[in-house]
Amino acid sequence: MNYYICHNQYTLIIALCFLTEKDNGYLIFSPDSKQEINEDALNTIARKHNFCYIIDYDFHKVVSNNKTRWRVKGLFKYKKYDDIIKNISSDDMLFVFNDEVKVSRYFIDKTKSYSLIQEGMANYLCFNKWNKLKNIFLNLIPICRPIPFPLGRSSKCLKVIYTENKKSLIPNDIANKAIIKNVNFKRLDFIDLDALFFNCLKITSCDVIIITQPINDYGISVEDKINIYKLIENKLTKKGFISVLKIHPRENKDIYSSFLNVSYGYPLELIKFISPEIKTISLFSSSNLGFRDIRVFNSPDDFELNMKKLSLSKLESTIKRVIDDNF
Incomplete structure (x- = not known):
């Protein structure tokens, strides 16, 4: 099963396009800002394309209210997601769109590997040696929650999926992980999409x-x-x-x-x-x-x-x- 962790409306749409290609996926929509969607419309799309989903507007609020627990490795627990994570097997695939946002990090920390799907121009950013040294140093602190090497540079990241064919912009240090996969919006019904975003x-x-x-x-x-x-x-x-x-x-x-x-x-x-x-x-x-x-x-x-x-x-x-x- 493919699991997609979406933290905004854009990543939701890309995940929906991918979910239409293969039955029996799982969508987690956990926006990091106020980006509401029509839940009835999402339910209609899920039934048409045979995938499960969860909409959760609370995760980031809970993290904000428990900042100290979040920073300490293994201390912060979120049962709603833990119940999903325990069912992710070694044969399943985890897809995130930004490996630095908290909801993605929560899943990444508790699973063996993941693939990163392009979210924006940040995926074309170079990761300089000073940023790399900073991450290495911070990850040496044993009690702190790990900080992933961002934008696909983590050893846990297997693939970086670019949704636009801009090979010349892909940073050299992740070029070996990069694949191009065009998004076919036509796989989704316009009426359903319009309803999803309240017309x-x-x-x-x-x-x-x-x-x-x-x-x-x-x-x-x-x-x-x-x-x-x-x-x-x-x-x-x-x-x-x-x-x-x-x-x-x-x-x-x-x-x-x-x-x-x-x-x-x-x-x-x-x-x-x-x-x-x-x-x-x-x-x-x-x-x-x-x-x-x-x-x-x-x-x-x-x-x-x-x-x-x-x-x-x-x-x-x-x-x-x-x-x-x-x-």
Whole structure:
């Protein structure tokens, strides 16, 4: 049996696509942020494709309320998942989308091996020697919960499954584990998917989707972030394009109230299935890989490196140039 550990809406959709290929799978949906789904719709999909599932919105709250127990090896227990784990045999396969999120780590710690499925551009990040040394040192502390070498670099990780054919971006140190497996969204019924996301998939008719990202993680202020996306919207509008701003699930939609058209509440990747002709533009998002996609930077590493060199005004000039070259 294949077990899929999903921590957000996007990973849920990818797992559903894989579950339709083989009967008798098991889906664990344990979001690490507020990303609700229609449980009745998931039940319909599960019955159609013969797999089991569990929806759990509590795990991350329980961990947050028991931080000390979580950090100590073997001290934190979560019966709901322990009951599942005890039934995972050596012939079963565990699939996770991020081996650093807590729900994935809980399963990884208690099983022999796993495979990692691409979640985003982070899967193309290089893992430098200083990060590796840091992980080695932290894992030498006997009472601490193990910290996995991230993004497929753990010895427990057997395969890293990339869902887009971007071989040139795959880091050399995990290239021997990498396989390409395209996701076929057409295996899922659109009506079921629309119901799963509370009928959010009917986006405003548009020419371009602007994909936001929580770039404040890189030290950019909320105000500057809004100005960057407003610049993109205004530039596209002047060129005669109708755009929709697709808000990242980790972002507060209220900060984008000044934009003309806003969309949220579903994984952007589903637009490949609904409207593959729509262009997308992002700073470096992987969610538009496979679209008619335009990215200002090739990867998070590329973005971070350039942010150290570029002032905000130069960043804006770079964005304008990319739009002029592609629209």
